[in-house]
Amino acid sequence: MNEEYDVIVLGTGLTECILSGIMSVNGKKVLHMDRNSYYGGESASITPLEDLYKRFNLPGTPPESMGRGRDWNVDLIPKFLMANGQLVKMLLYTEVTRYLDFKVIEGSFVYKGGKIYKVPSTEAEALASSLMGLFEKRRFRKFLVYVASFDENDPRTFEGVDPKKTTMRDVYKKFDLGQDVIDFTGHALALYRTDDYLDQPCQETINRIKLYSESLARYGKSPYLYPLYGLGELPQGFARLSAIYGGTYMLNKPIEEIVIENGKVVGVKSEGEVARCKQLICDPSYVSDRVTKVGQVIRVICILSHPIKNTNDANSCQIIIPQNQVNRKSDIYVCMISSAHNVAAQGKYIAIASTTVETADPEKEIKPALDLLEPIEQKFVSISDLFAPTDPGTESQIFISRTYDATTHFETTCDDIKDIYKRMMGSEFDFEEEQQ
Numbered sequence: 001m002n003e004e005y006d007v008i009v010l011g012t013g014l015t016e017c018i019l020s021g022i023m024s025v026n027g028k029k030v031l032h033m034d035r036n037s038y039y040g041g042e043s044a045s046i047t048p049l050e051d052l053y054k055r056f057n058l059p060g061t062p063p064e065s066m067g068r069g070r071d072w073n074v075d076l077i078p079k080f081l082m083a084n085g086q087l088v089k090m091l092l093y094t095e096v097t098r099y100l101d102f103k104v105i106e107g108s109f110v111y112k113g114g115k116i117y118k119v120p121s122t123e124a125e126a127l128a129s130s131l132m133g134l135f136e137k138r139r140f141r142k143f144l145v146y147v148a149s150f151d152e153n154d155p156r157t158f159e160g161v162d163p164k165k166t167t168m169r170d171v172y173k174k175f176d177l178g179q180d181v182i183d184f185t186g187h188a189l190a191l192y193r194t195d196d197y198l199d200q201p202c203q204e205t206i207n208r209i210k211l212y213s214e215s216l217a218r219y220g221k222s223p224y225l226y227p228l229y230g231l232g233e234l235p236q237g238f239a240r241l242s243a244i245y246g247g248t249y250m251l252n253k254p255i256e257e258i259v260i261e262n263g264k265v266v267g268v269k270s271e272g273e274v275a276r277c278k279q280l281i282c283d284p285s286y287v288s289d290r291v292t293k294v295g296q297v298i299r300v301i302c303i304l305s306h307p308i309k310n311t312n313d314a315n316s317c318q319i320i321i322p323q324n325q326v327n328r329k330s331d332i333y334v335c336m337i338s339s340a341h342n343v344a345a346q347g348k349y350i351a352i353a354s355t356t357v358e359t360a361d362p363e364k365e366i367k368p369a370l371d372l373l374e375p376i377e378q379k380f381v382s383i384s385d386l387f388a389p390t391d392p393g394t395e396s397q398i399f400i401s402r403t404y405d406a407t408t409h410f411e412t413t414c415d416d417i418k419d420i421y422k423r424m425m426g427s428e429f430d431f432e433e434e435q436q
Contacts, residue, residue: 015417027245086414
């Protein structure tokens with residue numbers, strides 16, 4: 001312990017583990033500690049099933065119908081990886097992919113008028129979809145063709161749109177797309193959580209739809225991937241990586257204090273010893289005086305004995321309920337995985353619904369999602385506070401991650417990782433360049 005490190009990392013949540021891995025690969029000397037006895041922090045996968053019952057204070061033990069407790073790995077914070085997205089690039093850059101096996105999620109669905117429909121994201125799917133009428137389909141197909149050929153470096157592909165000025169609302173108008181189509185394009189393809197994007201320049205939205213289509217093109221069923229044995233495998237993969245580069249991991253380490261001199265972090269005290277450092281990365285739970293509450297998320301973990309209705313009996317899927325469809329400000333998400341991913345007993349399914357809390361009755365807010373899952377064998381409800389750092393870290397050199405949001409993909413988490421990297425290193429993190 002009594003050594004000098006470049007970076008000390010507190011907490012083994014995914015954000016912390018990826019940053020620790022990137023720092024190690026960049027030649028920094030890293031010490032990584034967690035007060036818990038398991039990896040993953042807030043984003044751990046819980047096994048065996050008995051531990052999940054204990055964690056949610058449910059009486060008794062799981063019924064025998066749930067099979068062996070050891071067959072379960074239940075994510076507390078479920079998210080999928082975009083096949084062409086930022087997290088996959090980070091995994092490739094750090095080569096953590098060699099410790100993990102991924103499976104494609106079988107389908108992506110969107111909710112409209114109380115029913116769910118497969119999200120059309122190719123021209124062929126658009127023409128076959130029952131989400132739209134015939135003329136709407138043709139217009140949507142034209143829009144998809146436009147997006148696919150759009151190149152921000154080639155004005156010939158703009159067709160009169162200025163990517164930095166024209167709003168997305170105007171682009172939808174240009175193609176004469178109706179409200180339902182706008183809903184699923186913005187929320188199920190571009191993956192926005194609210195409608196604020198409509199009045200912003202369209203470049204970002206067009207790039208998000210391209211990312212979705214390109215991710216989909218890689219595997220064909222959906223743009224999403226998920227690791228076998230659950231998301232808890234990700235932090236452990238990074239811990240292995242860090243060890244190869246000489247990093248040190250310590251679980252079960254109580255953190256007594258973060259040592260600060262002249263407003264700047266100089267070390268961390270644990271069990272009477274001080275490990276010294278130049279920079280510190282941690283999750284909000286280690287520095288309650290440097291974060292502020294920015295909202296709440298409700299998540300309901302549901303155990304089912306059946307696939308979700310109207311998903312063609314998919315073993316895994318994502319469902320997005322756009323806010324407009326249920327008179328809300330933010331979307332509701334469902335992600336479902338099963339024994340096919342080695343996270344549940346044979347014939348069992350885990351569906352997790354999540355959304356940003358907007359009222360005093362969060363369980364009522366999430367009901368539209370739970371209605372799609374009935375009958376539910378057992379549910380585990382959690383309401384978590386969302387924290388964001390009040391200290392950017394430029395003076396203190398303490399860099400704090402944000403709490404995981406309600407989305408069912410990792411793009412927002414990756415934005416946070418890149419933001420912390422930039423504040424720490426003073427330059428952008430560039431995967432493309434690093435992979436040469």
